[in-house]
Amino acid sequence: MKLIIDAMSGDKAPGEIILGGLLGGAEYRVNLIFCGDEERIKKELQLRPHGIKLSNIEILPANGVISMEDDPLSVLKSKKNSSMGAGLTALKEGRGDALLSAGNTGALLMGSTLLLKRIRGIKRxxxxxxxxxxxxxxxxxxxxxxxxxxxxxxxxxxxxxxxxxxxxxxxxxxxxxxxxxxxxxxxxxxxxxxxxxxxxxxxxxxxxxxxxxxxxxxxxxxxxxxxxxxxxxxxxxxxxxxxxxxxxxxxxxxxxxxxxxxxxxxxxxxxxxxxxxxxxxxxxxLLGVSKPVIKAHGSSEALAIKHAVRQAKIFYETGVIEEILNLAKGV
Amino acid sequence: MKLIIDAMSGDKAPGEIILGGLLGGAEYRVNLIFCGDEERIKKELQLRPHGIKLSNIEILPANGVISMEDDPLSVLKSKKNSSMGAGLTALKEGRGDALLSAGNTGALLMGSTLLLKRIRGIKRxxxxxxxxxxxxxxxxxxxxxxxxxxxxxxxxxxxxxxxxxxxxxxxxxxxxxxxxxxxxxxxxxxxxxxxxxxxxxxxxxxxxxxxxxxxxxxxxxxxxxxxxxxxxxxxxxxxxxxxxxxxxxxxxxxxxxxxxxxxxxxxxxxxxxxxxxxxxxxxxxLLGVSKPVIKAHGSSEALAIKHAVRQAKIFYETGVIEEILNLAKGV
Known part of the structure; x- marks a missing residue:
């Protein structure tokens, strides 16, 4: 499984986000794509704990970050190439299987709903x-x-x-x-x-x-x-x-x-x-969206991100979305 | 000031309600009318703490009590003569200045709104x-x-x-x-x-x-x-x-x-x-009603009731209702 991580969003980004991602990726065997400022991500990767390999890690360069004050719609417009916007696009295009972000909830929800679309039959x-x-x-x-x-x-x-x-x-x-x-x-x-x-x-x-x-x-x-x-x-x-x-x-x-x-x-x-x-x-x-998206708390530190990596893996691998699609047909 | 107390409503009625009423009445110099089963109230009054006099205490006999499961409307209909119903009527008729009850919130609210009426100009x-x-x-x-x-x-x-x-x-x-x-x-x-x-x-x-x-x-x-x-x-x-x-x-x-x-x-x-x-x-x-009504928590013990007596006194004596009436005219 390949998880896209918005490396730049959250109070403690990118340091804690990347550290947590690396720890989770190694422990739960999840391949990672970090979205964001290439130089800063590379620098953080160099600081990784001893024993963690980078063979299953990719970087997806992106420009800027959506702040907590930004209009949610900006993720689709002026900040389409931000770490969150680029992550959503990569998920839509199938470059990864799930997305994790500690960013602006409204933007993540709006971007997911409008870009990834809702599960067929689900209204909200x-x-x-x-x-x-x-x-x-x-x-x-x-x-x-x-x-x-x-x-x-x-x-x-x-x-x-x-x-x-x-x-x-x-x-x-x-x-x-x-x-x-x-x-x-x-x-x-x-x-x-x-x-x-x-x-x-x-x-x-x-x-x-x-x-x-x-x-x-x-x-x-x-x-x-x-x-x-x-x-x-x-x-x-x-x-x-x-x-x-x-x-x-x-x-x-x-x-x-x-x-x-x-x-x-x-x-x-x-x-x-x-x-x-x-x-x-x-x-x-975010339930009801056609692909697995997980919102981490804005104040997340590495431990929370590590747990969220495990969660994203189970969310993806146990077919939650397929089962919702099945049940939505019957409602 | 004279406070009407619904002596029979609440998890610990009548014992704790009456004890709290007596303590509050003595400390804050409030005259009391206890509504409810006359025999039981008399018995509780005999058990009063040393030094508390009964000269400013009246009993208003009433039949039965509104339970937490009763329909709120029952206070105006089948249980009009319950301790709460009789207390509301006494307040309406001016036999006391305020009412305190630890009973069914819905019934107290409905009884107060329909019997005592709302303050002129207040919609809810x-x-x-x-x-x-x-x-x-x-x-x-x-x-x-x-x-x-x-x-x-x-x-x-x-x-x-x-x-x-x-x-x-x-x-x-x-x-x-x-x-x-x-x-x-x-x-x-x-x-x-x-x-x-x-x-x-x-x-x-x-x-x-x-x-x-x-x-x-x-x-x-x-x-x-x-x-x-x-x-x-x-x-x-x-x-x-x-x-x-x-x-x-x-x-x-x-x-x-x-x-x-x-x-x-x-x-x-x-x-x-x-x-x-x-x-x-x-x-x-209960704010918005034309007379002071206070709802005590269903689990109230004597201390809570004592505090509520003090509160009822200030509520009445500081002219809260008159001031709301004044302001409601200007809304």
């Missing part, structure tokens, strides 16, 4: 984000579609279900609907109708509405949401986690006894913080 | 919930209106602003809009339009869009939201807090060293947990 692509809950929970949609119809929500459920089957080996992933109550009548009219569609669908295992307070406790494997409240859910989770760890640190450093206590339990705090970190889960798949 | 009542963030942040709406117009969101901002001025003594509360990005163009069409209305409104201090991840860090004093994503925000906050405290406890008990460490930092953990607990903040005001 969505961003799947694996939440660090008691069991890994795929949030679908994490922010691509702020307004949805009941049919979009059903598509998100089916695509998310296939992804969790293939990526996590779950036989029958439990699908829940993010809502403001557990009763079937809860939510907006779109949610009420979606509940009925989800319950009637034979291709998924629907377990009902999930309230925000239930989310961390592993009640479902796929959490279906409109992109607006899905985004609120994901970001509140991130924000509250950071706030609590920060507050705890401050509180534990406040007295000599608590400082000693904190030292004695240091390993446990680190474990918990790591368990709660997005880095462990790789990136977010 | 909303549930304000004080989030345990770095600074107390009033979420408006926490779940009453799953679908909103830009005008509703503006009303929520104005009402929340008055409440935070009067209850927390803030001169010019900062108002933020819960959204999926900070740029003015983010969100649904209703959010985009609301951004413009909020920015143009002279009666509030609008500070822009607030993402979920910013929420805990004190960027605003009033967080305006549609009731659906507001509810997701509130409940994810609760759920993640509980999940992290549970995980930490489990993790800290896992080795002898970490157990000792946890013991040495016990006070800090307790402080943090308390800071993050809803009990410290009393209840959620």
């Amino acid at each position: 692509a969505a961003i799947g984000s694996v939440l660090p809950a008691k069991v890994p929970t795929l949030l679908m949609d994490a922010g691509a579609n702020v307004e949805v119809t009941p049919e979009f929500l059903l598509e998100f459920a089916i695509m998310g279900s296939v992804y969790m089957q293939r990526l996590y080996g779950l036989k029958s992933p439990r699908v829940g609907l993010l809502n403001n109550g557990t009763e079937a009548c809860k939510g907006t009219p779109a949610h009420v109708e979606a509940y009925q569609l989800l319950q009637a669908c034979k291709n998924i295992h629907f377990v009902g509405n999930i309230e925000g307070s239930m989310m961390p406790f592993g009640h479902c494997d796929v959490l279906v949401a409109d992109g607006f409240s899905g985004n609120v859910c994901l970001k509140v989770l991130e924000g509250v986690g950071k706030y609590l760890f920060d507050s705890m640190k401050e509180s534990l450093l406040s007295t000599p006894a608590s400082r000693i206590g904190a030292m004695m339990a240091k390993r446990q705090f680190k474990q918990l913080k790591r368990k709660f970190s997005a880095d462990e889960y790789g990136g977010a798949p | 009542a909303a549930i304000g919930s004080v989030l345990p963030a770095k600074v107390p942040t009033l979420l408006m709406d926490a779940g009453a209106n799953v679908e909103v117009t830009p005008e509703f969101l503006l009303e929520f901002a104005i009402m929340g602003s008055v409440y935070m001025q009067r209850l927390y003594g803030l001169k010019s509360p900062r108002v933020g809009l819960l959204n999926n990005g900070t740029e003015a163009c983010k969100g649904t069409p209703a959010h985009v339009e609301a951004y413009q209305l909020l920015q143009a409104c002279k009666n509030i201090h609008f500070v822009g869009n607030i993402e979920g991840s910013m929420m805990p860090f004190g960027h605003c004093d009033v967080l305006v939201a549609d009731g659906f994503s507001g509810n997701v925000c509130l409940k994810v906050l609760e759920g993640v807090g509980k999940y992290l405290f549970d995980s930490m406890k489990e993790s800290l008990l896992s080795t002898p060293a970490s157990r000792i460490g946890a013991m040495m930092a016990k006070r800090q953990f307790k402080q943090l947990k308390r800071k993050f607990s809803a009990d410290e903040y009393g209840g959620a005001p």
